[in-house]
Each structure stands twice: as structure tokens, then as C-alpha cells.
Amino acid sequence: MSFVVYLAASAFAAVSVLLFRRPRKALRDPLTASTCVAITLGSLVFICSAPLTLGAVNRLTGIANFGAPLTYSMLSAYSCSLLILLFTWRGGPPGTVRRMALRCITAYGTAIVAIIALFILADADTERLTDLDTYYANAPYMREMILLYLLGHSTATLAICTVCVKWAREVDGLLRTGLRVILAGGVLDGVGFQLMKYTAVVAAWRGHDLSVLSTTIAPPMASLAGLICSVGFVLPRLLPPAVAHWRSLGDYRRLGRLWSEVGFVAIAPKPPTSWWHLPQDRLHWREVSIHDALLALAPHFDDRVRTRALAAALGQGSSPHEARVASEAAMLADATRRAAAREEPLETPSTYRFYATEVSGAEGLVELAQALEHSPSSPASATVR
CATH class of the missing domain: 1.20.1070 (Rhopdopsin 7-helix transmembrane proteins)
Known part of the structure; x- marks a missing residue:
């Protein structure tokens, strides 16, 4: 007993x-x-x-x-x-x-x-x-x-x-x-x-x-x-x-590819390493770091790349929203390639605003990460924090 x-x-x-x-x-x-x-x-x-x-x-x-x-x-x-x-x-x-x-x-x-x-x-x-x-x-x-x-x-x-x-x-x-x-x-x-x-x-x-x-x-x-x-x-x-943390863990993992592409230019502090930090805390840090990286890559964004990718996606039958995200992923992949090669920023960089910056939460970044899976790989993916 x-x-x-x-x-x-x-x-x-x-x-x-x-x-x-x-x-x-x-x-x-x-x-x-x-x-x-x-x-x-x-x-x-x-x-x-x-x-x-x-x-x-x-x-x-x-x-x-x-x-x-x-x-x-x-x-x-x-x-x-x-x-x-x-x-x-x-x-x-x-x-x-x-x-x-x-x-x-x-x-x-x-x-x-x-x-x-x-x-x-x-x-x-x-x-x-x-x-x-x-x-x-x-x-x-x-x-x-x-x-x-x-x-x-x-x-x-x-x-x-x-x-x-x-x-x-x-x-x-x-x-x-x-x-x-x-x-x-x-x-x-x-x-x-x-x-x-x-x-x-x-x-x-x-x-x-x-x-x-x-x-x-x-x-x-x-x-x-x-x-x-x-x-x-x-x-x-x-x-x-518990459900929220489980979903956060899934989003955190789905953002892994996107972070591997842009992480080399982010200047956000290192992520927490203690097990005490729950998935929601880690996801928040990754979101902030990715947004920081997008700002750092802005001088390398080329609207011509995005326009071509948008037209190609629409021609393949994608919805306007899917085409938009796919074009953003293509422009991002091109920008990371330029930044990794230490090329000079564009004379007239794009002022385009990503869909992921218009919505709250991780949903927009997750969509961008998934679209990036179908875009050309950037050499920067070899540099991961």
C-alpha cells in the first residue's frame, strides 16, 4: 500500500x-x-x-x-x-x-x-x-x-x-x-x-x-x-x-529552414539555452531574430526577381496569396545569396513589405519558410547559428 x-x-x-x-x-x-x-x-x-x-x-x-x-x-x-x-x-x-x-x-x-x-x-x-x-x-x-x-x-x-x-x-x-x-x-x-x-x-x-x-x-x-x-x-x-507550447514547438521547427537562410545576418542576442525556456519563448526569439534579419537584408532585395517569380507562380495556377509568398521567398533567396557573397547592396533596393511583417504571430513566417523550400538554395544556408 x-x-x-x-x-x-x-x-x-x-x-x-x-x-x-x-x-x-x-x-x-x-x-x-x-x-x-x-x-x-x-x-x-x-x-x-x-x-x-x-x-x-x-x-x-x-x-x-x-x-x-x-x-x-x-x-x-x-x-x-x-x-x-x-x-x-x-x-x-x-x-x-x-x-x-x-x-x-x-x-x-x-x-x-x-x-x-x-x-x-x-x-x-x-x-x-x-x-x-x-x-x-x-x-x-x-x-x-x-x-x-x-x-x-x-x-x-x-x-x-x-x-x-x-x-x-x-x-x-x-x-x-x-x-x-x-x-x-x-x-x-x-x-x-x-x-x-x-x-x-x-x-x-x-x-x-x-x-x-x-x-x-x-x-x-x-x-x-x-x-x-x-x-x-x-x-x-x-x-x-500545453497545446499552445506544442504548436509553438511545431512552428519553431518549421522556421528552421528560414532561419538557416537568414540567420547569418541577424544581430539579435543568442537564443536561450536553458531547458527552462519553453517552446513559446524560443519561438518568440526566433521570430524576432528572423524579422531582424529581414531588415538587414532589405538593401539586397530585388523587385525584378520578385516580379518574375510572381508572374511564374500565377502562370502555374497558384492563388494570388500563394504566388505572393512564393515571390517573396524567391526574392529572399536571391538576397541571401548576394549578402553571403558580400555583394554591394542594390542602388535602388526594394521598399516592398513582406506579408510576414503585416500579420502578427508566426503564421506569415511559417508560410515564407515553406515557400522557401521550393526556392533555389542560398549559400548562406551553410552558415547556421
């Missing part, structure tokens, strides 16, 4: 690192900060609940079962953080969101204090690493402590599912998908973890032994439910930038 919960904790930690990639920016964004707090607490819950961790905590503190109130307190804090995250995510007047967050903190903070106090009052000298809930189900104060942490977690789950159902009716797209995923995780947690725990504890009250539900079924279900809920929370936030 330790392996399962450690694996879940690792997944939680990985998601938190992705969201917290830029700490200063993340801390200024309440939604990102609350998401990171919730996921970090979820990771700590799984780490604390692992039997290996429980045994280590008990040995370090010298108190039998000290890991139990620690885990239950972490779970209560995690439940509180999920509620605050959902309130922050949904938004509303800042004052209202703050008041709701303070109420959650007050309620669950009180519950955590009560959990610790009940454990201190209880007599739990026999260490139980996996079946504490059922073993001490009838013990004074331990019984109340166990019931308190379960009720606190159930309350949070019910509130989250209720908000998700209502909110999902008001939104669409990726946000609705994320809310439905959270709802699925909440239902799985309620059925696979909470119901199993309640059933095992109630059975122990009645003198029956169903601890297998609590020790074997509930933990992996809780891990899976937690991961599903985390996916629901981060999907609407991570998927759009």
Missing part, C-alpha cells in the same frame, strides 16, 4: 512543480497559489498515510500512533484547501471569497485542534499502521477522532460535488470538462474511500470485522480519486498552454 500512496504523492508533486514553475508569478496569482497549496497538501496526505511513513513518525516521536492525528490533520487541511481553491476558481467579489475562505479555515482549523485533543485524551498505546480506524473504532476519544476526520472530509467532498454540479450548468468547454472530472473524482472518493471507511467502522461498532474494506480497498481508491480530482482542477489551466 505504501507504494500506491507514494506514487500518488509523486504525481501530485509533479503537478505542483508544473504550476509553480515561476514562483513569483504564481504567488501573485491567488488561483495558482491556492492550486499549488491544495495539491501540495494532497501530496503530504498520501505521504503521511503510507504505513512506512506512519511507522517512521511513530518511532521519531516515541508516541504510538502519532502518525494518525498527523495524517487526519493533513487530510482536514487538504479538504479545506480544496474548498478554498474551488471558491477562488469560481471567483466573485474578493470580499466574499475571502470571507468564505476564512470560514473554511476557521471550521477546519477547529477540527484539527479537536482531532489532536481527542488523540491526547485517548488511550492508544498499541501501534496500528494499517487498521487503526477499525481497531480503535470503539475506543473512547479515538472513536470520536476517527468519526470527526471522516465527517470533515465527507462535508468537503459533498460541498465540492454540489458546486461542481451547479457550476457545470453555467459554463461550457474545457472548464465544464474539468468540473465533471472533479465530480467524478469526488464520487469515487465518496464511494471508494468514505463509504468503505464508514462501513468498516460501523461494522466494528456492531462487533463485525470488515477491516479489509478500510485497509485494502479504501487507500487505493482514495489515491485514484485524489489524482482524478487534481486532473480536473489543473486540466483547464494546463491543457491550453
Whole structure:
């Protein structure tokens, strides 16, 4: 069981690192900060609940079962953080969101204090690493402590599912998908973890032994439910930038030929080499550098080359736009050849404006790069940064 919960904790930690990639920016964004707090607490819950961790905590503190109130307190804090995250995510007047967050903190903070106090009052000298809930189900104060942490977690789950159902009716797209995923995780947690725990504890009250539900079924279900809920929370936030970075990576690669042609005249700073710079950052640098190179090559642009290439492309049945880009690629290839051969600039250089400079983003440059594939190669392509 330790392996399962450690694996879940690792997944939680990985998601938190992705969201917290830029700490200063993340801390200024309440939604990102609350998401990171919730996921970090979820990771700590799984780490604390692992039997290996429980045994280590008990040995370090010298108190039998000290890991139990620690885990239950972490779970209560995690439940509180999920509620605050959902309130922050949904938004509303800042004052209202703050008041709701303070109420959650007050309620669950009180519950955590009560959990610790009940454990201190209880007599739990026999260490139980996996079946504490059922073993001490009838013990004074331990019984109340166990019931308190379960009720606190159930309350949070019910509130989250209720908000998700209502909110999902008001939104669409990726946000609705994320809310439905959270709802699925909440239902799985309620059925696979909470119901199993309640059933095992109630059975122990009645003198029956169903601890297998609590020790074997509930933990992996809780891990899976937690991961599903985390996916629901981060999907609407991570998927759009992930798709954007993937597209940026494709555009960055498609601009490779164009950059190899004109890069030798660009004076832009060197590109970032750290892996920390994502594809969008690298694409932006390449766009800026290529535009810089086009300015540097302007004295070598020959309108006669462009005019001939335009007429030839139109004669071959190309659309006006395709012909324009093809003629620009031909003029660019000729200019790079002249610049690479260190020829003198033209006496009357072209003042023509490239299509790629008229549109925003990388689309125009990508079209130019693709057209360049069918134009005569420039000797400058041998000089690549």
C-alpha cells in the first residue's frame, strides 16, 4: 500500500512543480497559489498515510500512533484547501471569497485542534499502521477522532460535488470538462474511500470485522480519486498552454529552414539555452531574430526577381496569396545569396513589405519558410547559428 500512496504523492508533486514553475508569478496569482497549496497538501496526505511513513513518525516521536492525528490533520487541511481553491476558481467579489475562505479555515482549523485533543485524551498505546480506524473504532476519544476526520472530509467532498454540479450548468468547454472530472473524482472518493471507511467502522461498532474494506480497498481508491480530482482542477489551466507550447514547438521547427537562410545576418542576442525556456519563448526569439534579419537584408532585395517569380507562380495556377509568398521567398533567396557573397547592396533596393511583417504571430513566417523550400538554395544556408 505504501507504494500506491507514494506514487500518488509523486504525481501530485509533479503537478505542483508544473504550476509553480515561476514562483513569483504564481504567488501573485491567488488561483495558482491556492492550486499549488491544495495539491501540495494532497501530496503530504498520501505521504503521511503510507504505513512506512506512519511507522517512521511513530518511532521519531516515541508516541504510538502519532502518525494518525498527523495524517487526519493533513487530510482536514487538504479538504479545506480544496474548498478554498474551488471558491477562488469560481471567483466573485474578493470580499466574499475571502470571507468564505476564512470560514473554511476557521471550521477546519477547529477540527484539527479537536482531532489532536481527542488523540491526547485517548488511550492508544498499541501501534496500528494499517487498521487503526477499525481497531480503535470503539475506543473512547479515538472513536470520536476517527468519526470527526471522516465527517470533515465527507462535508468537503459533498460541498465540492454540489458546486461542481451547479457550476457545470453555467459554463461550457474545457472548464465544464474539468468540473465533471472533479465530480467524478469526488464520487469515487465518496464511494471508494468514505463509504468503505464508514462501513468498516460501523461494522466494528456492531462487533463485525470488515477491516479489509478500510485497509485494502479504501487507500487505493482514495489515491485514484485524489489524482482524478487534481486532473480536473489543473486540466483547464494546463491543457491550453500545453497545446499552445506544442504548436509553438511545431512552428519553431518549421522556421528552421528560414532561419538557416537568414540567420547569418541577424544581430539579435543568442537564443536561450536553458531547458527552462519553453517552446513559446524560443519561438518568440526566433521570430524576432528572423524579422531582424529581414531588415538587414532589405538593401539586397530585388523587385525584378520578385516580379518574375510572381508572374511564374500565377502562370502555374497558384492563388494570388500563394504566388505572393512564393515571390517573396524567391526574392529572399536571391538576397541571401548576394549578402553571403558580400555583394554591394542594390542602388535602388526594394521598399516592398513582406506579408510576414503585416500579420502578427508566426503564421506569415511559417508560410515564407515553406515557400522557401521550393526556392533555389542560398549559400548562406551553410552558415547556421
